[in-house]
Amino acid sequence: MIIAVASGKGGTGKTSVSVSLAKALADSNKKISLLDCDVEEPNAHLLLECREISRSEFNVKIPSLDLSRCTGCGKCAEICEFNCIAIVKKRAVIFPDLCHSCGGCSLVCPEKCIKETDSKTGEILEYNAGIIHLVQGILDIGKAMAPPLIREVKKLAREEIALIDCPPGTSCPMVTAVGGADYVILVTEPTPFGLHDMTLAVETLRKMKMNFYVIINRADSGDDRVEKYCTSENIEVIMRIKESIDAARAYSKGIPLYDALPEFKQYFILNSNKIISRAGEFK
Numbered sequence: 001m002i003i004a005v006a007s008g009k010g011g012t013g014k015t016s017v018s019v020s021l022a023k024a025l026a027d028s029n030k031k032i033s034l035l036d037c038d039v040e041e042p043n044a045h046l047l048l049e050c051r052e053i054s055r056s057e058f059n060v061k062i063p064s065l066d067l068s069r070c071t072g073c074g075k076c077a078e079i080c081e082f083n084c085i086a087i088v089k090k091r092a093v094i095f096p097d098l099c100h101s102c103g104g105c106s107l108v109c110p111e112k113c114i115k116e117t118d119s120k121t122g123e124i125l126e127y128n129a130g131i132i133h134l135v136q137g138i139l140d141i142g143k144a145m146a147p148p149l150i151r152e153v154k155k156l157a158r159e160e161i162a163l164i165d166c167p168p169g170t171s172c173p174m175v176t177a178v179g180g181a182d183y184v185i186l187v188t189e190p191t192p193f194g195l196h197d198m199t200l201a202v203e204t205l206r207k208m209k210m211n212f213y214v215i216i217n218r219a220d221s222g223d224d225r226v227e228k229y230c231t232s233e234n235i236e237v238i239m240r241i242k243e244s245i246d247a248a249r250a251y252s253k254g255i256p257l258y259d260a261l262p263e264f265k266q267y268f269i270l271n272s273n274k275i276i277s278r279a280g281e282f283k
């Protein structure tokens with residue numbers, strides 16, 4: 001069972017909600033792999049007491065070119081969907097930072113002058129946090145290609161329930177992170193920005209034909225436009241988490257919503273079981 005926790009924008013409390021759901025499920029004796037796919041800024045580990053159990057480099061294949069054999073035929077540039085290759089003065093020029101590691105250019109080169117070589121783009125760490133198995137991808141600073149790392153983090157899910165903490169936004173990293181999930185939980189906040197970015201996320205998920213629900217964080221602050229939008233779009237709000245200055249103080253000390261207040265703990269336990277049963281409906 002795979003549940004993705006996403007948000008149209010950053011700062012909605014997505015990671016605190018992901019960690020809180022994982023802790024609530026763990027306290028109900030469910031085995032969880034929490035996959036931190038927010039690889040540009042992974043911070044789920046900061047909200048858990050965890051012990052590192054493994055760390056490895058993550059490499060992608062990028063093309064390297066033997067210019068002495070390049071004839072400038074342009075076949076490599078033609079096949080590259082990502083415009084990573086240009087032909088300049090009858091020689092190929094590769095822009096590796098744009099490369100998606102599809103391997104196409106090396107296959108089509110008639111002179112066999114393109115080879116694939118390993119390039120480090122990040123790291124993958126695994127932790128034990130009680131019975132929660134946490135996997136974290138960290139993209140190296142300056143690297144742009146998050147999707148291959150996200151796919152690798154997702155492959156390491158080992159427990160019956162995988163909870164994915166997705167990157168914010170609606171671009172390739174978010175699409176890669178939510179892909180294949182039984183359903184998506186969109187965490188938003190009742191503000192104009194929260195509504196604007198949630199509508200983009202809703203459009204993206206509908207195009208992907210994915211099932212989703214909404215959690216409104218700090219639900220009693222802001223205005224009612226998110227609620228009205230969800231009603232008009234027939235989107236179920238599965239949790240409403242109230243605003244709390246104590247929760248904000250706790251978060252600043254690395255304490256997730258689940259541990260911030262006893263009433264939050266009860267609320268998450270109750271709703272995490274509802275969330276699991278909903279995932280079963282989509283199987």
Ligand code: SF4
Pocket residue numbers: 062063079080081082083084085094098099100101102103104105106
């Ligand atoms: S491996 Fe694929 S994405 Fe990368 S340069 Fe070659 S064709 Fe383009």
Ligand code: SF4
Pocket residue numbers: 065069070071072073074075076077087091092108109110111112113114
């Ligand atoms: S396909 Fe090979 S020979 Fe042709 S331009 Fe590209 S690298 Fe050069």
